[in-house]
Amino acid sequence: MGNFYVVATPIGNLEDITLRALRVLKEVDVIVCEDTRVTKRLLERYEVKDKQLTTYNERQSGSSIPKILAFLNEGKNVALVSDAGTPTVSDPGAFLINKAREAGATIISIPGPNAAIAALSISGLPSSDFLFLGFLPHKKGRETLFKEIAALKRTVVFYESPHRIMKALISLKKFLTSGRKIFVARELTKIYEEGVLGTADELIAYFEKNKEKIRGEFVVLVEPL
DSSP states (O other), rough: OEEEEEEOOSSGGGGGOHHHHHHHHHOEEEEESSSSHHHHHHHTTTOOOOOOEEEEETTHHHHHHHHHHHHHHTTTEEEEESBBSTTTSSOHOOOOOHHHHHHEEEEEEEEEOOOOHHHHHHHOOOOEEEEEEEEESOOOOOOOHHHHHHHHHSSSEEEEOOTTOOOOOHHHHSSSSSTTOOOESSTTTTOOOOEEEEEEEEEEEEEETTTTGOOOEEEEEEEOO
């Protein structure tokens, strides 16, 4: 039975790959990718050649799992990567890991970049106790969730898209008590990386004035009550 490696990859800057991650990617027999096109760019950058790539994502999970388990049963070592960051953290993969473990594979973590932790580390908000929510629902229960976030006595971290970041800030303004701080990070580790700290009103005004900055993925952190 092969080993199953869960390998974190850069969230933007390709130099953030770890030496251990590169070694594992060079040594494994199969790399399971969210999108092979994205993974190939990373592999080409570090001259990781002649690797068998297979796809695993939410759309193809049903057909991909038997193939991946067959690789493991053949004694092949397999690495799971996502397009960016740590697999299974707001990305598919947990179900696959459970199936691999049930089949007898040893699951090995190769830690590295994660957008939520990167944003938390530079936010200046309390980090000893925080709640990570991933991507918030688009519609159902969204307003109720913002109300719950506003009542929490721990830092809250979630991901948001450029299409909904302003709506998120407006909802937070509605429920947060006066003076509560929000930290918004965008394009982490990339050339236009930015982190902005302020109240909901201040952030809304900032992005209304700088509409060209409403692009890329956002990490939002809310100060505890």
